[in-house]
Amino acid sequence: MAKAKVSIIGGAGRVGSTLALYLAERKLADVVLVDIAEEKAKGVALDILQALPVYGNETKITAGSYEDTKNSDVVVITAGLPRNPGMTREELLEKNSSIMKSVVTEFIKYSPNTILLIVSNPLDAMVYVASEVSKFPKNRIIGMAGILDTSRFKAFIAEELNVAPKEIETVVLGSHGNEMVPLLSHTFVNKKPLKDLLSEEKINAIIERTRNAGAEIVGLQKDTSAYIAPAASIAQMIDSILNDKKMILPCSAYINGEYGAERIFIGVPAVLGKDGVEKIIELKLEKEEKEEFEKSVESIKNLVKNL
Numbered sequence: 001m002a003k004a005k006v007s008i009i010g011g012a013g014r015v016g017s018t019l020a021l022y023l024a025e026r027k028l029a030d031v032v033l034v035d036i037a038e039e040k041a042k043g044v045a046l047d048i049l050q051a052l053p054v055y056g057n058e059t060k061i062t063a064g065s066y067e068d069t070k071n072s073d074v075v076v077i078t079a080g081l082p083r084n085p086g087m088t089r090e091e092l093l094e095k096n097s098s099i100m101k102s103v104v105t106e107f108i109k110y111s112p113n114t115i116l117l118i119v120s121n122p123l124d125a126m127v128y129v130a131s132e133v134s135k136f137p138k139n140r141i142i143g144m145a146g147i148l149d150t151s152r153f154k155a156f157i158a159e160e161l162n163v164a165p166k167e168i169e170t171v172v173l174g175s176h177g178n179e180m181v182p183l184l185s186h187t188f189v190n191k192k193p194l195k196d197l198l199s200e201e202k203i204n205a206i207i208e209r210t211r212n213a214g215a216e217i218v219g220l221q222k223d224t225s226a227y228i229a230p231a232a233s234i235a236q237m238i239d240s241i242l243n244d245k246k247m248i249l250p251c252s253a254y255i256n257g258e259y260g261a262e263r264i265f266i267g268v269p270a271v272l273g274k275d276g277v278e279k280i281i282e283l284k285l286e287k288e289e290k291e292e293f294e295k296s297v298e299s300i301k302n303l304v305k306n307l
């Protein structure tokens, strides 16, 4: 059976190249990198290609043009400008949406039936732009954010309680920004509610750190925003899609009626399989969580209304 094909637009960048490495290492798919920085993309592809024989790994990785992305099973868009220190995701909106429009217009000529994963920020708005331009069925457009936010929340809880992250069950919904909604009513550590294990003050501090996790990394690294955890999160989505694993993963998916919101891409738990988003999982929210989710919906609507 032919190996699956994943194309990464923006593949010479930090998130794209790290994702390419993860995909190749896990033998999830052959990978094509496309970037306006063509030479750099070629260099990244060669570097990864030369690493693979060390492990006897025969995954193909190349860099090329949109034509080379023909018939991709999944297209990932990481093209865009990253967030610089002090810059909000919203400030990126204008620049990245024009990049998004041009990139989507190009790749759909070659892969009209692909599943599209969006990573560029501000995430929920970029997913909206990709949907408007591509006119793809909504199940085939998904944004990466919820896995990352949930993983960050888990990492901080695990550190605070000194437990393995896999003992933690939790989910972060809503927009990928300051209005993300960590669901405390669905947060358990070895089946015990987090609320019973940590003080309200500690929990609030962890939530605050999760909201600012991206900014914390930019502040420390200065010249780069986070890319390792984002790439790992996309690889997980691709694994579930290509191998039809039907994992329930929080991601920016289209809802129309679920969670009381209409016609919007926003972070919710979704079953990801060979058809992309196969089902939205609706969790019962507490009153406060519902209000926070509504705020999240509003913030996304405000962001996209002028696009």
Ligand code: APR
Pocket (backbone or CB within 6 Å): 009, 010, 011, 012, 013, 014, 015, 016, 034, 035, 036, 037, 078, 079, 080, 081, 082, 083, 096, 099, 102, 103, 119, 120, 121, 225, 226, 227, 230
């Ligand atoms: N077409 C193709 N590639 C493009 C285009 C374009 N029109 N415009 C920019 N790029 C490429 C850049 O050349 C660069 O290689 O997108 C890549 C972006 O990579 P980085 O600057 O390293 O950014 P990265 O850290 O990978 O973040 C990518 O993900 O998390 C989000 O906010 C982040 O939107 C950003 C995206």
